[in-house]
Amino acid sequence: MSPIPPRIRFPFSQPKANAVLTYLLWKLGGRWNYMALLKLAFFADRYHVRKYARPVSFDEYFAMKLGPVPSNLLNTITLQDFLGKEFSIVEGHDVRLNDPTKANFEELSESDVEALDFALAHFAGVGEKNEFDLADLTHAYPEWDQYKERFKVNPNGREEIDYADFLLNANPDHIVFKQLAFSDPFPPLSKREREDVLEEMREYASQLA
Structure with a gap:
């Protein structure tokens, strides 16, 4: 029996996380629901992994009741000690970019x-109408869908997501896509393409370890 390969991990960067949050808020008018921001970050990472063999955020992902969550970015938003002075929490659930004129994307x-x-072009419109629809939309993707039965039994807790799962193709006929009248914008990857990207991603992650 072949050994199970280790999960792919990247060294988290707080300045990079702040830049991701800053860019999204800057493009979204300076204020947005924090759960919806986390989902946009997920879709951006999914895109970048599939095309460039690494995530944008270098975060650690977990499947939770409301979808995939970049855990360090979640902590950045919800724990005041991590939230930079350029941001503030409004009404308990929105993040505000305090001075968009000083936005730094370096x-x-x-x-x-x-x-x-x-992520903004394809998914922000869903989150703008209803952040819970955006959360539901993430359930159509294999990164979360593989754990759906577990969350039916117990909605609490979390399951770690491997970056290798970002390379799996969503089922275009998934019930969530139909319920939201949404067409998956991610081009499907062939088996060979997934294998090539996975090999490149493992090599890149090992160089950073």
């Missing part, structure tokens, strides 16, 4: 911005 590469713009 930590973001050109491809990072490409991935964030992809």
Whole structure:
């Protein structure tokens, strides 16, 4: 029996997380629901992993009741000790960029911005109408869908998500897509493409370890 390969992990960068949060808020008018921001970060990471073999955020992902969650970015938002002075929490559930004129994106590469713009273009409209619809939409993707039976039994707790799962293709006929009248914007990857990206991602992650 072949050994199970270790999960792919990247060294988290707080300045990079702040830049991701800053860019999203800057593009969204300076204030947005924090749960919806986490989902946009997930979709940006999914795009970047599939196209460039690394995430934007370098975060650690967990499946939770309301979808995939970048855990360090969640802590950045919800724990006051981590939230930078450029942000503030409004009404308990929104994050505000205090001074958009001082927005700093130096930590973001050109491809990072490409991935964030992809997430904004395809998913922000869903979150703007209803942040819970955006959370539900993440349930159509294999990263979370593989754990759906577990959350039916116990909605509490979390399950770690491997970055390798970001390479799996969503079922275009998934019930959530139909319920939300949404078409998956991610181009499907062939088995060979997934294998090639996975090999490149493992090599890149090992160089950073």
